[in-house]
Structure formats: C-alpha cells, structure tokens
Amino acid sequence: MAPSKNTEREVREARDRLRRYNARQAVNAHRIKRRRRDNIIAVVGLVVIAALATTAQVLYFSGGPGTPEPTASATSTPEASLNVGEVPSPDVAEARTWTGTLTINDIPLAVSLDGAAAPQAVASVITDAANGYYDGSTCHRLVNTESLKTLQCGSVDGTGAIDTTYSFGPIENAPADGLYPTGTIALANGGTAYSQDHQFFIILGDSVLPTEGGGYTVIGTVTSGLDILQSTVADAGIVDGAEDGSPVVATTISGFTVQ
Known part of the structure; x- marks a missing residue:
C-alpha cells in the first residue's frame, strides 16, 4: 500500500528537521574546533612572548653590552621632567652635536653626543642627564x-637589571662591521631593537661586537679623560679575576651634564 500524502509530508518534514539539526551541529562543532585552535594559538603566543622576554634579559646580562614600542612624549626640551616610562621625542636631540662632561669617580670625561645620527637615543640620554637620573x-x-673592552653604566638598580618601565628603539647608528673604536659611547640593549633603556657602555679599547639584531646604537664618543679612567678603574681589574663582571674599584657616576 502506498503511503498517504500526510505520511509523505511528515516524512519530508522529519528529513528537513534532521538536515537542519545536522547543519546546526556541524556549525557548532566548527565553532568549538575554531575556539580550541584559537586558545592553543593564544597559549603558544604567551609562551613565545615569555621566552623572548627571558632571552632578552639573559642577553642583557651575559651577552654583549647590554619589546616594546617607544612611547612618544610632548617634551621638546631635555630640561623638562618626564613621567616614569615616558620616552622623549627624538626632536629633543635637535639633530645636532651635544657636548658635556660625564664624571665617573671624580674623573671628568669630556663627551660629544651625535643627535643627528642617533636622535632617539641621544634624546633619551640627554633627558636622563638633565633629570639627574x-x-x-x-x-x-x-x-x-x-x-x-668596555665599562657599562646606568643600570636602574646598580646590578645591570633592565628598567621594566622604560624602553625604546630602534637601533640607530650601529657600525655595519661591528667595530667599535676606543672611546665610543653606545647604548646597551637586551638583544632586540626596542629593548634599550638608560644603560650605556664606554669602549675602553678597540672592540668587536655582534651585528645580529642590529648591533648597538652609537651615541657619541669620549673626547678626553679616558686614559685616567683606564688607569684608575679598568687596570685595577674585575672581581675574582674574571674577564666580565663587577670592577674591583667601585665605580659611580657623580654627574652628567650636556649642552
């Protein structure tokens, strides 16, 4: 016996309901799969970020001397005080040469800073100097x-730790060949272009540094007084006779003025 029209209609409606149900289930399954995938990607991203941060700190401490984007400031002069974490505009460097005196252990070092070649870095350093950092x-x-052969200075806590509230980039004016002549003043970094903070280092003898990651921003040179720093601090050696560590002679910056 052939099925009645009512029965055929009911069968078609049941099939339609089943197709709609299966379609909804497929969409829901896809959403769940995509959510799981997104969660996995997020977790992996956090792990990678944490690993990069750790690597940056390791490089800062144990690699060459010494992720964040720079925070622009409305500051136009180095005399203006900045809030914690606020990076001065490159315009502060005025694209000119700054001269001054960096006094270490009462040894006056005449310095020249190139605001045209490294405007962001020089703006940071002269602002720090003006603020008494x-x-x-x-x-x-x-x-x-x-x-x-180098002396590294300016750590936020005196141990070489990175200032977690302040960082900027990019790398500027780095030698393509990795050669840093005696007297060069350059900024330390944590192995990435935007991990520079307040720390700088003075090259005490012609040196070669890695160029991977962009090298190190050269901000200027020591033009006089380096020989006295060498004889009184560097020649006294490193604690425990190491090649890399704390200087035997406690070394403190007593002043830094620029104009």
Missing part, C-alpha cells in the same frame, strides 16, 4: 676580553 648611579660591569 645618572647622578649616583653605578658602573656595574667591566669587560676585558680579547674582543671586547
């Missing part, structure tokens, strides 16, 4: 190896 800070790291 460097006064009383230490030079925590002395290196004397075959390829690197």
